[in-house]
Amino acid sequence: MADEKIRIMIVDDVVESQKNLARLLSFENDMEVIGFASTGAEALEEARKIQPHVILMDINMPDMDGIRATEIITKSIPCSVVMISVQSDRDYMRRAMQAGAVDFIAKPPSAEELYATVRNAYQRRPTFTKEIKEKKEERAVKVSGKILVVYSPQGGAGVTTVAVNMAAAMMSDYHRAILVDANLQFGDVVVHLDRPNERNLVDLAQAADILDNELIQQVVIQHDSGLNILAAPKRPEEAELVAPANLGKVVQALAEQYDYVVVDTSLHLDDITLNLFEIADVVMFVGLPMIPAAKNLRVVLDLLNQLGFDSSKSMFVINRVPTDKRSGALNPEDVGNLLKLQVAAAIPSVEKAMYDALNRGVPVIISTKSSPSKELRDLAQVVMERLNQGRIELDEDDFVQPEGDRQKGGRRGGLF
Numbered sequence: 001m002a003d004e005k006i007r008i009m010i011v012d013d014v015v016e017s018q019k020n021l022a023r024l025l026s027f028e029n030d031m032e033v034i035g036f037a038s039t040g041a042e043a044l045e046e047a048r049k050i051q052p053h054v055i056l057m058d059i060n061m062p063d064m065d066g067i068r069a070t071e072i073i074t075k076s077i078p079c080s081v082v083m084i085s086v087q088s089d090r091d092y093m094r095r096a097m098q099a100g101a102v103d104f105i106a107k108p109p110s111a112e113e114l115y116a117t118v119r120n121a122y123q124r125r126p127t128f129t130k131e132i133k134e135k136k137e138e139r140a141v142k143v144s145g146k147i148l149v150v151y152s153p154q155g156g157a158g159v160t161t162v163a164v165n166m167a168a169a170m171m172s173d174y175h176r177a178i179l180v181d182a183n184l185q186f187g188d189v190v191v192h193l194d195r196p197n198e199r200n201l202v203d204l205a206q207a208a209d210i211l212d213n214e215l216i217q218q219v220v221i222q223h224d225s226g227l228n229i230l231a232a233p234k235r236p237e238e239a240e241l242v243a244p245a246n247l248g249k250v251v252q253a254l255a256e257q258y259d260y261v262v263v264d265t266s267l268h269l270d271d272i273t274l275n276l277f278e279i280a281d282v283v284m285f286v287g288l289p290m291i292p293a294a295k296n297l298r299v300v301l302d303l304l305n306q307l308g309f310d311s312s313k314s315m316f317v318i319n320r321v322p323t324d325k326r327s328g329a330l331n332p333e334d335v336g337n338l339l340k341l342q343v344a345a346a347i348p349s350v351e352k353a354m355y356d357a358l359n360r361g362v363p364v365i366i367s368t369k370s371s372p373s374k375e376l377r378d379l380a381q382v383v384m385e386r387l388n389q390g391r392i393e394l395d396e397d398d399f400v401q402p403e404g405d406r407q408k409g410g411r412r413g414g415l416f
């Protein structure tokens with residue numbers, strides 16, 4: 001294509017640097033700057049939209065840095081990334097190349113160096129749409145894990161505690177479990193399990209269309225207990241970087257790699273949560289033995305009913321049930337009757353065990369054998385039986401589905 005212009009995107013958090021590069025490039029007839037981004041995350045989104053031939057990528061940026069963004073972009077978009085940074089030492093260069101950059105130039109580059117590098121990067125850009133397609137097809141034959149979503153409209157009901165312990169109990173030598181922190185603004189799974197969330201949901205949500213196990217494993221955090229964790233975004237404002245549909249795709253991609261995917265949620269009944277309910281195999285509602293919590297749950301269940309939610313996949317547990325009969329708390333059975341829900345488990349309130357577990361950063365079912373671990377383990381057994389009802393071990397070929405069907409929710413589809 002002799003008269004095709006080289007479509008260039010500039011990524012730099014300093015607007016002045018963006019402008020300087022754009023000005024230099026504007027003097028060349030065979031080049032056009034088609035877009036800008038000032039963070040790694042923005043770069044991913046923008047690159048996907050505008051499909052540049054060449055990306056000039058700064059390294060140090062807020063949120064995701066240029067190297068991480070390059071890693072994801074070069075796996076998903078057929079373009080060349082050129083790193084452009086004030087740090088010109090060898091270590092940075094090596095990391096940039098490992099991330100998939102085709103070249104590295106020091107900042108500020110001379111005009112001649114810039115033009116030559118851009119033309120060279122354009123020539124070397126991959127055309128791997130085919131590879132991406134193959135990857136998707138490969139994914140289509142993976143096995144199907146089960147998705148448990150844990151939710152409560154009541155803050156502090158113990159959703160995170162229950163989710164952490166369900167995932168820990170489901171994991172075994174033969175079964176892989178992952179805990180996803182979808183409490184996007186104030187997720188605290190990493191606090192419960194004492195782990196940093198350097199890499200998190202944002203990284204996978206941004207690459208939702210091309211997820212494979214390699215990418216997933218780069219982001220997933222390994223806990224000493226063997227549990228795998230996909231952490232929530234680091235800061236509340238980063239929640240916006242996770243679109244509901246992309247979160248759904250991430251969870252479904254995880255279900256192709258793990259036997260059990262347990263999802264911790266926030267109390268917001270927003271698109272994020274509703275979408276998770278839709279793709280869940282079981283939704284576990286966590287209640288408290290008190291009237292306000294029961295009332296909130298009633299409101300939620302009514303609303304879900306109106307939305308056509310398939311109530312046959314819901315489960316109900318009551319957490320933080322005082323062991324002292326004279327506490328004044330409602331009797332779990334009464335709460336169940338009030339809500340016309342069968343109570344799958346009443347988990348006692350045992351503060352000391354919970355504080356110990358939190359302080360040690362391990363699930364309570366690991367840190368103690370007695371209550372409430374026993375109840376939580378029993379509950380996990382019940383949930384697994386529910387999840388595995390009708391699970392038939394099929395040959396890999398049986399899981400192949402047309403791409404269109406999978407997009408619509410595929411094998412789980414039509415649950416609302």
Ligand SMILES: Nc1ncnc2c1ncn2[C@@H]1O[C@H](COP(=O)(O)OP(=O)(O)OP(=O)(O)O)[C@@H](O)[C@H]1O
Pocket residue numbers: 152154155156157158159160161162183265266267319320321347348349350351354355358372
């Ligand atoms: N069965 C229990 N016995 C005693 N304490 C508990 C129990 N379950 C949870 N807790 C404690 O209650 C507090 C809130 O629990 P958790 O963070 O799991 O709730 P949550 O529903 O996820 O809250 P949020 O709305 O903030 O996400 C924590 O300090 C936890 O240790």
Ligand SMILES: [Mg+2]
Pocket residue numbers: 159160161183188264265
């Ligand atoms: Mg929580």
